[in-house]
Amino acid sequence: MKQTALVTGGAKGIGAEICRKLATAGWNVFVNYYTSKPEAEALAAEIGGTPIQADVRDFGQVNEMFSATGPIDLLVNNAGIAYYGLFPELSLQKWRELFAVNVDGVFHCTQCALPHMLREKRGNIINIASVWGMVGASCEAAYATTKAAVIGLTKSLAKELGPSGIRVNCVAPGAIDTDMVQALSEEDLAAVQGETPLGSVGQPRDVAHLVEFLASHRARYITGQVISPNGGLVI
């Protein structure tokens, strides 16, 4: 029987490519979206998956989503937002907004996915963090801090849930060509490319291949790891 995956923020960017790759590998995929309904519906039709709406900030909506999907074998916590600006100009509201999506969202979805995984004594959680959560980032303090929190949660849950047969890993990409990176100025983007030994930003498929591997039985002995597809930007 097909195993079931749910990818948050699956309608576009990195999430969409993860959905495609998992579907190709034989997973039954739920494509979570918040605002990108047409994209989610088109992608679900393309891959034979199911679109499902929920704002990951809202525990009630996330709970309803998991009631609708039924048991999930693989949760990919991919939904995320970024913000670029100097720290003294960072408002508390913006700080909390980033935490609500990037950290609370992961908390809500993981809480809802776990009861089934714990009953079954198997399951797989993959959190999409960022290379900036590993090394910090000037002008992205809030974003980097949320992603560092996701890395901390990944490592803690890997220790707590390993004895229950549940693997928890983190993928921490460098700059990947999506709408999120389009928000950077041309100069900033050129600077990132210049600092990247492989000389370019990555593509969503560079992340998706890794997620599909971590989701597979080939990665059965890998848990608690932070793996960073980043073109050598951080070594």
Ligand code: NAP
């Ligand atoms: P993106 O194209 O901007 O996509 C962001 C996704 O997050 C969208 O699908 C969006 O859903 C979803 N989302 C935002 N708020 C949400 C909410 N409240 N509830 C549910 N979903 C929500 O960005 P991306 O580059 O693909 O980013 C995907 C992940 O990779 C993020 O966690 C990001 O931090 C991480 N990442 C990206 C890069 C990069 O360079 N691109 C590097 C490192 C890490 P809707 O469109 O449906 O609203």
